[in-house]
Amino acid sequence: MxxxxxxxxxxxxxxxxxxxxxxxxxxxxxxxxxxxxxxxKIRIANANTGTRSLKQDRQHGVVRVAGSSQSLSEEAIQRVVAKRTLEESAHVSVWNWQGVEAATASARGLDQLHHFASSYLVGFKPFKTRQLWVPLYTLAMNKEYQYDHLQYAGLSDVWQTSRQAYYQKRGDCEDHAILLADWLIELGVDARVALGTHKGQGHAWVVAIVDNQEYLLEATSKRRQSSWQAMPLAALAEGYNVEFQFNRHFFWAKRSQAPTHKYRGSHWIKKSQFIRS
Incomplete structure (x- = not known):
């Protein structure tokens, strides 16, 4: 046989x-x-650049800090930043407020002013989709990675709003992460921009919580991903050390400097809330 x-x-x-x-x-x-x-769909959205990209995003607002009786205003941080040199003002700033450390963060925008981190998530989606992998695919196809200092005459950090990040051909990790997180939020996902380091270098990425699972999304990745289940679990992602995270409304900081792969839990403090005006 x-x-x-x-x-x-x-x-x-x-x-x-x-x-x-x-x-x-x-x-x-x-x-x-x-x-x-x-x-x-991407080509159609890009064809509208002339009309959509000129729209002024609403970034103005105040931050209500937990444990503080007085809100932190955008005017207050801009007065402080105005006293710095051009190079100094290009750095991301983490703000203490009325005894609360790391209450929020701000960054220089394309308008040359500092705005609160959450304000860069302006509620933008280029087009409708039900597929959660589409925003990551679109970023891979549509946006080139470039360091800020190469794009903005030596300035170390200049952030784009989610709308600007879609229509600007180039951007760095923060720009990619801001667009990806904002688009996922529009799809109903609990998505946040994470700030910290990757292999010792300053970096920004996205954490998305789907079906009670935390996924770490490398927004700068140029690989095509056609399945949400192919996305890496945050607990298994190596080399990432998160310090802060934010979405459209809230800013979180860790209780200690101890590294973590978990983006929820008692080791995180919700420091403040951004109120757009």
């Missing part, structure tokens, strides 16, 4: 091959059609 085993297996595979090939082709065609449709 053994001498027939191999021929029978070969014959079975030969008979199955057309069906296997057909399924493979159908799957490839479906994936190609899906990506082609998505690429068409």
């Amino acid at each position: 053994r001498k027939w085993t191999l021929p029978l297996i070969v014959l079975s595979l030969a008979l199955m091959a057309p069906e296997i090939l057909r399924n493979t082709l159908y799957g490839a065609r479906a994936q190609f059609a899906q990506e082609a449709s998505l690429d068409a």
